[in-house]
Amino acid sequence: MLDTDFFRRWLTLCAGSVEREAPRLTELDAAIGDADHGANLRRGFAAVTAALDRDAPGSPGAVLLLAGRQLIATVGGASGPLYGTLLRSAGKALGDAPEVTPAELAAALREGVTAVAGLGGARPGDKTMLDALEPAVVALAGAPEAFGRAAAAAAEGALATVPMRARKGRASYLGERSMGHQDPGATSSALLVAALAEAERTEGEAP
């Protein structure tokens, strides 16, 4: 079972990973975007950890709702409402259960990814975060406890965006020149799924 501490640990690990990788995310975004993805996500996840410390939400769903709200409120770029919608839709799916099964988390994340696709109007293959998130939720649907496999699928999905031509967001204005660069949103998505696997490995440690 996954308890509230697991979800706090997941988001705290996300924040640490985003903090470490922010320069790389911004570098990727400089190639085909507006060079603010790392800074934006760093600000958003710093707000998430501050809110988790301050408000101490009491269930997995409440952790995700609070974190999603912080991302929408503070990121300042498109990744804020998109990741915010991912977490909030997943949080709503989990309701107020004190613990959830990996299968319940997999189903909730599927709902979150569907909501992200609905908000942004993107599909896999458009060179967006969906190219990492979709393979991750597909992997989890087949094996809900295999967080490591989901992380690998997300990382592969992010790498697979390199040859793609962007069809959404600012990168789409570049046309063919968007090809040959890894999508920053898919890259940060892979970090968030990797943090899920790390949260499982660090079970029992303080969040």
Add this chain to the structure above:
Amino acid sequence: MTGNAEFRPVGIVLVSHSGDVARAVAAMAQGLAGGGALAPIAAAGGTPDGGLGTSAELIARAAADVDRGAGVAVLVDLGSAVLTVKALLAEGYDLPSGTRLVDAPLVEGAVGALVAASAGADLDAVARAAAEAYEYRKT
């Protein structure tokens, strides 16, 4: 005007990635719509520290400022401005009830929306007036 003694127009919020753009478009719309009482219009551009981007906080504050109880029409430019307003509306928090994202070009739509709102149009009519800007082809 509706003929009511109390003028309760639809409010308008302009969301741009740039604070300068949002403020300038609001000023331009006010100048072009001029004559008589104007509906409230507020700019929500850029980030709170003056950078380029979208701020949910500034959007929420602007919407509260212009809300007179008749609804708020939100016009946006692109990317995160669209997604942030949609996410806020989907979540049902931070924005006054009767807030609507209007599908219109920011500059031209702002003029149409402000003229209509100032004439006492309801939210549907304000949204239509703003959207009409798409039908005016330039070539």
